[in-house]
Amino acid sequence: MTYPIAYQLYSSRNFPPLADQLPILKSMGYDAIEPWLPAYEADPKLFRRQLDDAGLACYGFHMPLAGLVSDPNRFIDIALTLGATVLIPPYVTAEERENTPAYWQALGHKLAKGADAAKPHSLKVAWHNHDFEYYALPDGTRPIEHIFAESGDAWFEIDCGWIVRAGADPAAELKRYASRIIAIQLKDTAPIGTKEDDGWTATGDGIIEWGHLTPLFRATTADHLVAEHDNPTDWQAFAKRSIDYMKKIGL
Template sequence: MTYRKAYQLYSSRNFPPLAAQLPTLKSFGYDAIEPWLPAYEADPKLFRRQLDDAGLACYGFHMPLVGLVDEPQRFIDIALTLGASLMIPPYVTPQEREDTPGYWRGLGEKLSRGGELAAPHGLKVAWHNHDFEYRPLPDGSRPIDHIFATGGDKVWFEIDCGWIVRAGADPAAELTRYADRIVAIQLKDTAPLGTSEDDGWTATGDGIINWASLVPLFARTAADHVVAEHDNPGDWQYFARRSIETMKALGL
């Protein structure tokens, strides 16, 4: 299966202006970008024009969980303006998190309510993981499982393989466990744990993840696109180019 290829614009936030990056990303072969707040917030219509001018699409965008809870219509309107189909809350701060199943079930319920509001517009709400959802709670259960158990069929999943590895979990097991829920796959790669350069992240294909072993599992998911992401690259163009070259070499 050939997947559409997106680039998480957060990766190159430290190399403004972002609009100037778009034609370069297109020349590397990307089909779309995945923006994060605040890249699109000031003027979503202008941001859409910049994407159109570069020949890039937007399949999904990262947004704050509080935005889904408190301002769902504003972010639904942004999604429609950008032409996105996925609204993706990616994070809760350490100060917000609680180590109880009830907290994570409540998060799943918030996502589900947002998904119900988004669905009539042809939109889906998807959670994006970091490492903390895979750290066992005191009772041995995992936050990620509580989120999806209570989220029900209105909550989808953008799986970040790099963060799963960082948490000491197995991305192959998670790709299998949540295959029906996964609508986007981030091919984030990580250097050996303890590496300090670039915060320990690498371009896809330069790290320790065995992507060739994971790719066959992708086809069992509901995903139709893959996403390159790096939290702090020293050279964003090398990261972007190397990552898409790896995607193509893997037959994605």
Template sequence: MSYPVAYQLYSSRNFPPLEAQLPELKAMGYDAIEPWLPAYEADPAAFRRALDDAGLGCLGFHMPLRGLVEDTQRFIDIALTLGASVMIPPYVTPEEREPTPDYWRSVGERLARGAEAAARHGLTVAWHNHDFEYRPLSDGSRPIDHIFGADDAVKFEIDCGWIVRGGADPAEELRRYADRIVAIQLKDTAPLGTPEEDGWTATGDGIIDWTALVPLMQATQATHIVAEHDNPADWRRFASRSIDHMRALGLAAMKDAA
């Protein structure tokens, strides 16, 4: 089973101009871009035109949790302009985080309010994890489980690399949240403590056993997969090696069929 493949544009933030990369990504076989704020913020319509010109779509985009709650309609309008179906808050800052179940339940409740508003426009809201959601609280519970305990309308873009960094098992999380997962980031990590490229690698070059995860991915509700690297030295190498490995796994269409 193959999926549409998106490229998280955050991976290329250090290699402007970003729009010049779009035709290259299309030529590699990518189907879509997953942009992050502020890449699309100045002029969402112009960003959409650049995607259209390159033959790329936008399946989902990253946005602030605060924006989902306090500026809901603006971000819904951005989603509709970009043609995205999934709105993805990915982060709360360390200053905002509180080490209590109540705080993390409140994150889930805010996501649920945004999801209710988004659903009226045919849109989905999905949380994107980092490592901190997998660090146990003092009572032994995990933030991620409180986030998703509030409302099953809140979906999940699962980032496998950050799960490993958080000390958890991607296989178990793919099983646990199979019915919530709408997108899968195949982010790979080098052995923990590796300094080069902040310890991230192209998909298939790190320590994650992707072959073992493929059946679990295919048992989720995911509609697409995503390549991301937080600090590549060479974005082209990362992008090409990642999609090639996704093809080798059978998760992405072969290039000549793309």
């Protein structure tokens, strides 16, 4: 099985215009893009036309958790316009976070309510992790456990790079949440302490042993993969090296 591969447009946010990037990504072999707010916000219909013109799909998009809670219908409409099937809240700020199980359980409950709102439209909701979900709370539990204990039908876009940055084991997390994982981000990281490109690398150029992880992908419910880099100096080099590596190892 080979997976469709999407490119997270956040990776090249510093190299506008984004529309000019789309045909380049298609020529590299990408099947889809994964946009983040505000890339699609100003004119979702125009953004969809630009995707169609480039021959790219949109499987899912990043969006604010607050939008899922307070304005779900707006983002459901955007999903339907873009042809996306997954709404993905990816973050809560450090100021919002609380170091208690109750806070993270409440976050999971918000995802569950969002998933319930999306379901009649044949849409799904997924959480995307960073590192903070993997740092232990004072009682020894981890936020990620509390999120998914209360998240109902919500799914998981697992970001392997952030898990490694947190000192956790992506293999263990791929196994633990195999039945929840809908997308896998093959974000790679240089050795901790690397300053260049904020320590991120193209997939295959970092310290993550993808050959050990990729067999675990097959046991998950993931239906696509995503390339992402938080701050590349050269977005095209990152994008090309990442997809070439994924294809080289049979993904």
